[in-house]
Amino acid sequence: MNNNLQKFFASGTPWIWVNAGAVAISIIMTVGLLLLLAYNGLGHFWPKDIMLAQYAQPVSEGEPLVREIIGERVNSEVVSAERIISSGIPVSADQPYHERELVKIGNRDLQDSDYTWLLSDYMSEIRYPLHLTAFERREWGNFYGYVKEVREAGATVAVSDPAIEQDTAAWLALQPRIARALALHDEIARLEKDEIGEVNYAIERLRLQERALELRGEASPEALSAIAAERAQWDAQYAEMQTRLNALYAESERDSVVMLAMNGQETEIAVSEIVRAYQPNAMHLGNKLATYGSKLWEFLSDEPREANTEGGIFPAIFGTVVMVLLMAIFVTPFGVIAAVYLREYARQGLVTRIIRIAVNNLAGVPSIVYGVFGLGFFIYFVGAEVDQVFYPEALPAPTFGTPGLLWASLTLALLTVPVVIVSTEEGLARIPRSLREGSLALGATKFETLWRVVLPMASPAMMTGLILAVARAAGEVAPLMLVGVVKLAPTLPVDGNYPFVHLDQKIMHLGFHIYDVGFQSPNVEAARPLVFATALLLVLVIALLNFAAVAIRNRLREKYKALEN
Numbered sequence: 145m146n147n148n149l150q151k152f153f154a155s156g157t158p159w160i161w162v163n164a165g166a167v168a169i170s171i172i173m174t175v176g177l178l179l180l181l182a183y184n185g186l187g188h189f190w191p192k193d194i195m196l197a198q199y200a201q202p203v204s205e206g207e208p209l210v211r212e213i214i215g216e217r218v219n220s221e222v223v224s225a226e227r228i229i230s231s232g233i234p235v236s237a238d239q240p241y242h243e244r245e246l247v248k249i250g251n252r253d254l255q256d257s258d259y260t261w262l263l264s265d266y267m268s269e270i271r272y273p274l275h276l277t278a279f280e281r282r283e284w285g286n287f288y289g290y291v292k293e294v295r296e297a298g299a300t301v302a303v304s305d306p307a308i309e310q311d312t313a314a315w316l317a318l319q320p321r322i323a324r325a326l327a328l329h330d331e332i333a334r335l336e337k338d339e340i341g342e343v344n345y346a347i348e349r350l351r352l353q354e355r356a357l358e359l360r361g362e363a364s365p366e367a368l369s370a371i372a373a374e375r376a377q378w379d380a381q382y383a384e385m386q387t388r389l390n391a392l393y394a395e396s397e398r399d400s401v402v403m404l405a406m407n408g409q410e411t412e413i414a415v416s417e418i419v420r421a422y423q424p425n426a427m428h429l430g431n432k433l434a435t436y437g438s439k440l441w442e443f444l445s446d447e448p449r450e451a452n453t454e455g456g457i458f459p460a461i462f463g464t465v466v467m468v469l470l471m472a473i474f475v476t477p478f479g480v481i482a483a484v485y486l487r488e489y490a491r492q493g494l495v496t497r498i499i500r501i502a503v504n505n506l507a508g509v510p511s512i513v514y515g516v517f518g519l520g521f522f523i524y525f526v527g528a529e530v531d532q533v534f535y536p537e538a539l540p541a542p543t544f545g546t547p548g549l550l551w552a553s554l555t556l557a558l559l560t561v562p563v564v565i566v567s568t569e570e571g572l573a574r575i576p577r578s579l580r581e582g583s584l585a586l587g588a589t590k591f592e593t594l595w596r597v598v599l600p601m602a603s604p605a606m607m608t609g610l611i612l613a614v615a616r617a618a619g620e621v622a623p624l625m626l627v628g629v630v631k632l633a634p635t636l637p638v639d640g641n642y643p644f645v646h647l648d649q650k651i652m653h654l655g656f657h658i659y660d661v662g663f664q665s666p667n668v669e670a671a672r673p674l675v676f677a678t679a680l681l682l683v684l685v686i687a688l689l690n691f692a693a694v695a696i697r698n699r700l701r702e703k704y705k706a707l708e709n
Contacts, residue, residue: 181677185677198267199212220244242264243263272425276288283449291315292404293402295402325418340389420435444457452660452665453665468618471617474553479563483568503565563609567608607696628650633651658679
């Protein structure tokens with residue numbers, strides 16, 4: 145029996161099963177994590193039904209305080225009576241556990257919080273009226289209530305009775321006005337960002353030209369008059385655009401809607417503040433799917449609002465991808481050149497071994513250390529010198545002597561270059577010596593052999609190093625907080641103004657956005673689902689970047705497989 149057991153272990157079969165089990169567990173945990181992120185994040189965009197209920201709030205003495213509740217049921221949990229009593233709500237200690245529900249009641253401009261916990265035992269008369277309406281607003285979050293009246297320039301154009309579900313006159317009158325307000329908002333945004341932004345850029349460029357002439361002592365009356373004439377033209381365009389902008393703002397404020405909220409509260413809301421309006425209780429599955437797709441697309445393509453707890457995260461997606469691509473452009477040539485020198489040209493001795501040990505140790509340095517180095521070297525030293533040499537007219541306002549896209553990319557390149565060096569060296573070491581000797585025997589020089597034979601065959605290993613570098617760089621947060629990533633930067637670093645790609649501009653990043661929304665948000669409950677959704681998106685972005693690199697690596701591997709054999 146013992147001999148058979150020893151033979152069984154000696155055959156290696158148990159370790160195969162152990163490895164297979166470990167791989168299976170890893171896959172299950174990865175899939176489980178993705179499902180958890182998807183469930184908690186993507187479910188946030190589904191248009192949930194709006195509840196109307198009566199809630200008898202327990203009080204210390206006398207009859208319970210009865211109030212009306214309108215909102216979305218978000219979550220439920222069972223808590224102990226002691227915990228409820230400690231929160232200031234008097235309940236009977238005879239029942240050891242109570243169920244409570246988290247309800248999103250919105251209307252933050254009318255009350256302290258847009259989320260509240262309610263005890264299920266004290267909720268009654270729960271209904272879902274078809275004409276209950278939800279507004280997503282640019283400020284103050286969601287609003288829940290009944291559409292009572294629609295006004296145009298202060299005059300009433302449609303009225304509905306909230307007590308009658310079939311009375312939809314105000315709701316129907318509101319729809320075209322919301323579409324009109326959204327079109328005006330898009331026109332205002334285009335005018336402010338594109339046309340006025342271009343004028344402001346041109347005026348600032350003229351100011352810098354004038355300052356540069358003064359510094360060089362070339363500020364002749366002719367040169368200054370030419371600049372003044374061009375500035376006058378831009379000022380005239382700006383005045384005309386400002387007049388158009390004021391007219392658009394006045395036109396967008398024309399319509400308003402009177403809403404009846406819970407407990408009989410009435411409030412008037414400008415239609416220009418409404419991003420989306422829907423009545424989920426009256427929507428069928430197709431309408432809910434369309435609304436869900438619209439909200440999900442807004443999350444992917446729009447700018448954030450309301451302290452990053454509403455709106456979209458497109459600037460963060462764009463900043464993450466651009467920064468990783470720039471990092472790849474910087475890190476690949478430097479890593480490959482260093483690996484080629486160490487493997488092909490450097491004399492293999494004590495110094496080379498020390499360099500390899502140092503490179504391997506750099507891979508284990510905490511990332512925040514790279515952030516501090518990037519802040520001190522790239523920004524305070526290199527950036528300050530660049531400003532002194534190339535942008536003296538802009539001083540004392542820094543151009544490159546401040547955190548920005550370029551320094552964030554270089555810092556990440558410095559952080560990931562050890563990975564590229566090690567992977568490329570391993571790829572170079574696997575190439576048979578006979579291939580090098582055959583190339584040299586045919587009359588090729590060492591450089592030609594390296595360029596035409598060795599490096600192409602080592603390219604899959606280079607891509608492996610780049611894949612590992614991208615995976616690590618895309619998820620880094622700590623160093624980026626010091627060298628170029630900020631909480632809110634809705635302006636993209638790529639536009640139509642020369643030089644078109646603004647490497648000095650600060651950017652948003654998905655990793656930092658997760659940190660900011662999860663730990664710095666003033667509205668924790670509203671931020672929680674966005675943390676899951678953004679985390680899922682970050683994983684998908686990294687996966688897409690890695691899949692693209694893996695596809696390129698596989699093509700290179702197939703291309704040079706026959707040569708290796």
